[in-house]
Amino acid sequence: MKSRTDMRIYRVADLAPLAEIPLVQLTFLIEARYHATQRKDLRELVELAGRVERVQAGNRSWPKELGRLLQEIEEATADHLAKEEQVFFPMIRSGCGAGASGPVQTMEREHEDDGRARARLRDLTSGLVAPPGADTAWRALYLRLQGFSDELMEHMYVEDKILFPRALCGDLED
Numbered sequence: 482m483k484s485r486t487d488m489r490i491y492r493v494a495d496l497a498p499l500a501e502i503p504l505v506q507l508t509f510l511i512e513a514r515y516h517a518t519q520r521k522d523l524r525e526l527v528e529l530a531g532r533v534e535r536v537q538a539g540n541r542s543w544p545k546e547l548g549r550l551l552q553e554i555e556e557a558t559a560d561h562l563a564k565e566e567q568v569f570f571p572m573i574r575s576g577c578g579a580g581a582s583g584p585v586q587t588m589e590r591e592h593e594d595d596g597r598a599r600a601r602l603r604d605l606t607s608g609l610v611a612p613p614g615a616d617t618a619w620r621a622l623y624l625r626l627q628g629f630s631d632e633l634m635e636h637m638y639v640e641d642k643i644l645f646p647r648a649l650c651g652d653l654e655d
């Protein structure tokens with residue numbers, strides 16, 4: 482079985498074809514592949530965490546700040562994705578090239594915020610490992626949070642390492 486690190490390398494290697502598809506197509510692919518999934522996942526995770534919290538309210542092992550953190554991540558994500566979809570990606574599609582450097586810096590800063598939120602999520606949940614005696618719903622929540630966290634990291638990798646450098650060149654034929 483692959484370790485988590487091996488899996489990450491495997492998935493990043495798998496993303497190499499994204500460097501080859503036309504830039505405009507890449508922006509639409511990111512919206513369809515990552516943005517739609519991330520919105521749906523967060524909506525469901527906030528609901529699921531609320532349901533588990535109601536059952537575990539008296540359990541000292543339950544991370545009391547988890548629900549609030551997930552709501553904060555959902556709000557910040559909604560804002561970030563809206564900026565990309567309504568402002569930044571249309572700029573890229575118009576071939577603005579180096580003119581996108583300001584928005585690129587803003588998006589990179591917000592990705593760093595996402596990275597800090599992921600770290601906070603791991604801190605609160607002991608690395609997303611449910612404690613002994615946790616029920617099925619609690620374990621299922623952590624499993625889904627792990628999937629969300631991995632997906633978020635892949636999404637940021639595709640934008641930071643593939644989309645942004647190509648956008649700054651601005652050649653739509655690339």
Ligand SMILES: [Fe+2]
Pocket residue numbers: 511515516562565636640
């Ligand atoms: Fe994005």
Ligand SMILES: [Fe+2]
Pocket residue numbers: 561565588592637640
């Ligand atoms: Fe982004």
